[in-house]
Amino acid sequence: MPVVLRRRVAVSALVVALATAAAAAAVATSKTTATKGGTLSATLSDATGKKVGTVRFIPGRNGRYEVRSSLRSLSAGFHGMHIHEVGVCDPAAKDPAGAPAPFNSAGGHLKSDAAQTHSDHAADLPPALVLRNGTAKSSAVTDRLTVANLLDANGSAVMVHVGEDNLANIPPRYHAHTPDASSTTFGPDAATLATGDAGGRAACGILRKSSR
Numbered sequence: 001m002p003v004v005l006r007r008r009v010a011v012s013a014l015v016v017a018l019a020t021a022a023a024a025a026a027v028a029t030s031k032t033t034a035t036k037g038g039t040l041s042a043t044l045s046d047a048t049g050k051k052v053g054t055v056r057f058i059p060g061r062n063g064r065y066e067v068r069s070s071l072r073s074l075s076a077g078f079h080g081m082h083i084h085e086v087g088v089c090d091p092a093a094k095d096p097a098g099a100p101a102p103f104n105s106a107g108g109h110l111k112s113d114a115a116q117t118h119s120d121h122a123a124d125l126p127p128a129l130v131l132r133n134g135t136a137k138s139s140a141v142t143d144r145l146t147v148a149n150l151l152d153a154n155g156s157a158v159m160v161h162v163g164e165d166n167l168a169n170i171p172p173r174y175h176a177h178t179p180d181a182s183s184t185t186f187g188p189d190a191a192t193l194a195t196g197d198a199g200g201r202a203a204c205g206i207l208r209k210s211s212r
């Protein structure tokens with residue numbers, strides 16, 4: 001190969017290498033931005049105002065958060081746990097029909113895309129397993145969340161539900177028996193795809209930047 005051509009090949013290889021490195025750096029930057037701002041935490045209270053523990057969001061590598069929870073004073077068994085889209089934990093909240101519905105003020109499950117359904121919501125976390133003494137500890141890593149989404153204009157809240165979360169795992173041999181036309185719906189119905197049927201809201205905590 002003539003020297004000039006060899007140089008050209010070397011230069012274009014260098015250009016490709018630099019472009020690849022720049023692209024990698026751009027990806028790394030966007031992933032870091034996802035969890036920028038340090039640890040977030042929520043102090044959860046039940047509907048009587050009693051504190052039932054904390055959930056912390058610790059930034060990890062590649063835009064991941066480790067979600068570490070330490071809970072108490074809950075009933076034994078599994079409890080659905082999610083992030084809800086509004087940072088308002090009102091124990092006196094009501095449902096649209098006017099019936100008491102503690103913490104309904106926190107809205108539905110946080111999404112990073114409007115088309116998401118349960119259990120693919122950005123919000124969805126593994127359920128909490130509460131021991132016979134009422135305490136629960138859990139740690140899970142998620143790559144679905146960003147600080148921009150968690151701490152957007154209306155904030156967000158961590159919610160522990162009264163009941164278990166079915167994660168919308170309803171095989172198609174089941175069909176809905178609701179009074180509307182959805183009795184022809186096989187598998188998870190609209191309510192399940194919105195919430196996982198975890199029932200009422202046992203404890204709620206507004207997510208904030210942690211001072212620690």
Ligand SMILES: [Cu+2]
Binds near residue numbers: 081084109159161
């Ligand atoms: Cu929830």
Ligand SMILES: [Zn+2]
Binds near residue numbers: 118120195
């Ligand atoms: Zn969900």
